[in-house]
Amino acid sequence: MVTTAPAPAIDIPRIAPARAREVNLAEARAVVDALRALDPADWTRDTACAGWTVRDVTAHMVGQYEELPRPWLMIGRTLRARKRYPRLTPLHGHNQCQVDDRRSVLARDLIALLSRFGPQGVRAADRMPAAVRRRIRLSPLFPESKELPEDSMDYMDRILLARDPWMHRVDITDAAGHELVLDDHDKEIVGQVLLDLALSWRGPPILLDLSGPAGGRWSLSTGAPAVTVRADAVALMRHLSGRAPLDESAYEGAPDARATVAAARVVF
Secondary structure: OOOOOOEEHHHOOOOOHHHHHHHHHHHHHHHHHHHHOOOHHHHHOEOOOOOOEHHHHHHHHHHHHHHOOOHHHHHHHHHHHHHHOOOOOHHHHHHHHHHHHOOOOOHHHHHHHHHHHHHHHHHHHHHOOHHHHHHOOOOOOOHHHHHOOOOOHHHHHHHHHHHHHHHHHHHHHHHHOOOOOOOHHHHHHHHHHHHHHHHHOOOOOEEEEEEOOOOEEEEEOOOOOOEEEEEEHHHHHHHHHOOOOOOOOEEEEOHHHHHHHHHOOOOO
């Protein structure tokens, strides 16, 4: 049996703008497809996002996409959240306002809105010149953005515009008990998560042996691995996002190194 040598996750290339647009559109379509497969009872099921049902998560995504060509909506919700949700962080308060704004919208209409705003949002993000996107900082509105690898509109449009809906699609299919449909664009989203993990990694050498359509073999740091992580790729993404595990993952190696892996997180 031939085992593929792990590739350094730090060498995963940052996704190019043209490919990012394709991945963003593919994920927007995949989310809509997942929602269309739901039964009526699924919309009220709780998700891994505390306090949010499947319906709430969908309303949040509608808000995310509609704000890209209409940035004044993002600013208005952020300002409103300061008064309505003073105990929440600016980003979480803003996201809750997205949900509030669609509280009375029927499920079928949420799907229609997502079908409309998803491609609109991707096209709007793509129209802005990359040089301009790189200069625009997110942190004046959302201080949490300082924790990102790049505090810029460009990072949001190229990376988070696919990553956030992707993780919420996982949330929705988990809540409904449906199988997550994966294709080539999912593997690229997972790869960008692994790149961000590698960029921030300060722990011991790790081997990531990830199974499933979005999987592969990757290394963090150099040298003989102190820990080998054997997991489904989606299971590792749940872990890195801070969600509770639904799948078994095996951590083989020194206890201290295993604890470092257990504490690892990436912003989704």
